[in-house]
Amino acid sequence: MSKVKLGDVMTLHRGYDLPNAQRIDGDVPIIGSSGVSGSHNVARLHDKNVITGRYGTIGKVFYHDGPCWPLNTTLYVEDFHGNNARYVAYLLEAILASPVINGGDKSTVPGIDRNALHAMEIPYIENHDEQGLIANVLSSIDDKIALNKKIMTELEKTSRLIYDYWFTQFDFPDENGKPYRSSGGKMVYNEILKREIPEGWEAVSVNELVRIEKGISYKANDLKGEGVPMINLASFNTDGTYKVEGLKSYSGALDSRKMVSSLDLVMCITQQTAIDLSGKTNVIGKTFFVPDIFSKTTVISTDVCKLMVRNDAYAYVLNGLFKRSDIHKYIVGFANGTKIKHLDTASAFNLRVAVPPNGSDVLRIYSVKVRLFEKEKNNLLRENLRLEALRDWLLPMLMNGQVHVG
Helix, strand or coil: CEEEEHHHCCEEEECECCCHHHCCCCCEEEEECCEEEEEECCCCECCCEEEEECCCCCCCEEEECCCEEEECCEEEEEECCCCCHHHHHHHHHHHHCCHHHHCCCHHHCCCCCHHHHHHCEEEECCCHHHHHHHHHHHHHHHHHHHHHHHHHHHHHHHHHHHHHHHHHCCCCECCCCCECCCCCCCEEEECCCCEEEECCCEEEEHHHHEEEEECECCCHHHHCCCCEEEECHHHECCCCCECHHHCEEECCCCCHHHEECCCCEEEECEECCCCCCCCCCCCCCCEEECCCCCCCCEEEECCEEEEEECCHHHHHHHHHHHHCHHHHHHHHCCEECCCCEEECHHHHCCCEEEECCCCCHHHHHHHHHHHHHHHHHHHHHHHHHHHHHHHHHHHHHHHCCCCCCC
């Protein structure tokens, strides 16, 4: 372990501009300060790439082993000076996380000067074998986290696929285990929906199935100090899944009506950006089940509402419904406002849908299946949180030589 200038370990270079109008869809990921933000058909870098944001999102480091295009909002390692590339990635991450760079608050940093970084004195492990061991330890944790995320994504896809088969195509299993509609199950024309639905099903409005409870209105001071977890606008990924890093801590007055428990269905009802007509970046109207990861009372903010369903089984059907791109586009049409969009749920929820009768086998079996998927996703999410905590503890210790491997 020695102290050297960062520029003696790695040489950083600014990324490259690529306006939206010049992007051509391809298999080359475009990497910005917060990660992959699109694709292109031409690469500027080719293998063993280490990329970090120079302004915008500061502190995240991305290792990409393959062709990519680093945007001009990033810095990338142009020269590894013979060092292990993954070790360099972890070293850079540890440096960017230090108070020397950001004072502990990345959000206040307007940008990073690569020349200032090059001149920084940093701890450095010269032995390349030890670099490799450190990289292997940390990357094995990262690889497991990535695998768990992939499994969660596949569970989400499977859940949506089952919804489509059962509630859009009406090919749920009949009494013989065969797809209902495809096997000649009786369909009847519904005057309200103007289409055929399975015999015994009914057309109801979403308003008939749920009532909503909006979350807590809060002030900046309510987010200071130790509090309880608060699910808010930033807790929603654009694909309608829970975003761990978006959670806030709320220390204001509590209201039991604004509290949520695991597997409660919540919806984002506010958006602070313009509505994206393509639907790719909207969070308003997105739903997820509250994950079973909180040890404290959990609340929702005013940007979120809890969907209290007349029967828990219908919650799984509604979540599947709201995941449909056409339905989400319809819901977004009821978002009003100039700068900040607010969802008119009362009007949006006049939407009528076909549902099986309460207590039916279809409803019961579907809810059991999806609940199992949600429980498995919760198990994987809890494991990832433990792995991330271990990794965050190990990273500075390994880089400073306080912990050794091998």
